[in-house]
Amino acid sequence: MHIYKRKQIAERVKLDATALEAVEAGFAALGRGEVEMPPILSMNIAESNGEVDVKTAHIRGWPRFAIKISPGFFDNPKLGLPSLNGLMLLFSAKTGLVEAVLFDEGYLTDIRTALAGAIAAKHLARADAHSVAVIGAGLQAELQVAALRLVRDIHEVHVYARDHTKAEAYATHMRAHHGLPVTVHTSAASACAEADIVVTTTPAREPVLRWSDLPRGIHVTAMGSDNPHKNELDPTILASADLVVVDRLSQSQALGELRHVPALQREVFELGSLIAAGRSLRSSAEQISVCDLTGTGVQDTAIANYAARLLEGV
Amino acid sequence: MHIYKRKQIAERVKLDATALEAVEAGFAALGRGEVEMPPILSMNIAESNGEVDVKTAHIRGWPRFAIKISPGFFDNPKLGLPSLNGLMLLFSAKTGLVEAVLFDEGYLTDIRTALAGAIAAKHLARADAHSVAVIGAGLQAELQVAALRLVRDIHEVHVYARDHTKAEAYATHMRAHHGLPVTVHTSAASACAEADIVVTTTPAREPVLRWSDLPRGIHVTAMGSDNPHKNELDPTILASADLVVVDRLSQSQALGELRHVPALQREVFELGSLIAAGRSLRSSAEQISVCDLTGTGVQDTAIANYAARLLEGV
Known part of the structure; x- marks a missing residue:
């Protein structure tokens, strides 16, 4: 041993x-x-x-x-x-x-969580995605961006965090350690406006992202919620997005974003099934895709x- | 660490x-x-x-x-x-x-499982219990008897196992290592006939003990079943015994003996509640008590x- x-x-x-x-x-x-x-x-x-x-x-x-x-x-x-x-x-x-x-x-756990975000983007984001918005300024806000660079040619970062000082510190750190230009925003909407991919990395208990925050063609990865009390996405996002994917249906329903939209009537895919089927869900550059990650065994x-x-x- | x-x-x-x-x-x-x-x-x-x-x-x-x-x-x-x-x-x-x-x-696990059997007998068996029957001839057949000696003055052992050779080997081992007289039986009924306490220690998937096997005043500990497929006690035992106790209701119903009698309509106590309340359930030397142990965290x-x-x- x-x-x-x-x-x-x-x-x-x-x-x-x-x-x-x-x-x-x-x-x-x-x-x-x-x-x-x-x-x-x-x-x-x-x-x-x-x-x-x-x-x-x-x-x-x-x-x-x-x-x-x-x-x-x-x-x-x-x-x-x-x-x-x-x-x-x-x-x-x-x-x-x-x-x-x-x-x-x-x-x-930090590594595999960041990689799951990259894997979601690999299969769901536009092939030419190059700009990332990050909501939150913790460790995953950094690792998710680093992981996304493995699957897309990321060359600009936008950040919004409730604590502006942390967002500024994040920007300084990302510039120094990852050589990426980072813009600090004062709202999620403003951070998303110029982004091809947005990743929510918060422990929020109330939505940090609304449908109206999302430009056409964006891919959303919500990786924060992993217990019944956490919730990052406004229910309208899951109802209105063109494509909704989760890591595991039962988990997303029990402790992820799907928990907060119990009446959702639409097809929801599991990320693994798409990968196994070699299936690309996105069929246009205008579609908005969402992936909720709860973290799986x-x-x-x-x-x-x-x-x-x-x-x-x- | x-x-x-x-x-x-x-x-x-x-x-x-x-x-x-x-x-x-x-x-x-x-x-x-x-x-x-x-x-x-x-x-x-x-x-x-x-x-x-x-x-x-x-x-x-x-x-x-x-x-x-x-x-x-x-x-x-x-x-x-x-x-x-x-x-x-x-x-x-x-x-x-x-x-x-x-x-x-x-x-x-071996130790705490044997001790749970002793704790059940301490609170449920007759105070003058001195004879134990064991169904099964594995490690717990030995440890349960050894643990019972901590709470009762055990001075005779009866064993029945489906494999007669193993029962003989068990008897030899118990005589040598525990200095106890052991009688090998050819049926559970015969082993129980002279016992004050019987412990079932098998991985059986069909009952190894029937109501008619039990003399008045005996205490039964069923410690083998710990998954939905295992079953040591005939349902009539749980229905007919004077006192029925389990380590944890939810576990006994999901993977213990209670799983096999879903329609059982009677009071079932949890062992911990009896201990906490300092409550002695047994009120006569004639009562038959049963305790199902599934093993708890x-x-x-x-x-x-x-x-x-x-x-x-x-």
Whole structure:
């Protein structure tokens, strides 16, 4: 059994094309019906403003499955600790024996979450998309843009965050570390006006994006909502968009954007099914596409297997 | 963060009165409504005849919660490996940080399962119970008897197992290692005839015990069934017994004995509630009591906290 720490993992696993390929293979297997993926186990620890989620999935034929444990303790910053944490365990799918423990402290989750956004854009955004709007100014606001560069020739970034100071800091950081021109906006509408892709990366409990904010032809990825209380998209967006896609229907209905539009009467696709079918949904440069990502166990099994292969030097 | 292996853990954690007290405290907290315990996460890995269960619980006010991962891969014996395996992780209930990993390979599960049987008998069996019948001849057939000695003055054992050779081997082992007289029987009825307590410890998918097998005054603990396909007790037992108790109603209904009697119309108690209320259900030496144990996350959190305290020398 091997034990790996965050530093080792972060040195080997990068936001790059091979990592994207690994996560995309997970989505494709899900779309082909080759994945066993039980509902997320979730527990609240009210007295510490904490929660813990456990996700898992097995991809038929893969040698190992991962179990990911993600604690989120939101008073941690007061103690000088990060809110999010966690680890992944890799088990042999033949014997059930633990083969590796990845004490990644959430690093692999950050990576696979950013890659899912890139995979959504790869299959849904216009081929000539080059301008990204980001709502939110946290770590995913950075990683989503970095990941999008793997699938589209991104050369301008627009940011809007409720906290203007954080948006300014984000812009400075992105210019310095990613060499991208970044414009700070004072509204989501203004940030989206010039964008081909918009990614919402907030823990919002009320919509941060409205239908009227979206120019024709834009692709929207909503990656923030992952529990029943979170909600980034105004219901009119899901009702009015030309194309609506989610990572997993049952999850989006239980804890993603679909939860907030229970009466929605329209076809909603799963991202994995589109990939598996080699199907391009977008049929014109004018269509508005939306993808809601809640985060799935199959992404964890895919990235953990990929990380272990790199760490073992395979 | 501390990492402990099975050998270290087994050297410190024994089937004794303090371990029993720790697990009983978990049941009592559950009974007082002080436990957050989400449904079990369960995944099948059909191609390897495997499954993996994840259990957790947090006891309000306790410093740590455990997450237990239990793989069961039933073709492992063909490879010279045990079917059951697993580990427990202990997290700070204040910060969500991992504080200990107990690579116990199922040892602590064996212990807390045996202790639950003893706790059930402590609160339900006659005070003068001294004779135990065991149905099955595996590891729990041994541990359940050993644990019962913590709460009752057991001085005779009766065993019945479908495989007579295994029952004989069990008898030899119990005589040698526990100094107990053991009689091997050729039917469950005959084993129960002289017993004050009977424990079923099988993976049976059809009842191994019928109402007519039970003498007046006996206490029955059914500990084998822990998935929807398993079933040790004939429905007439649950319908006819004077007292019916389970570890957790929702679990017994989903994957324990109550699943097989959906139309049962009677009061069913939870073991923790009885302990919390200091309530003795048995009111006569003639009553027949039954307790169905499916195995709960609160037992895991209780035993893992206890084990870590011993290992850390607290």
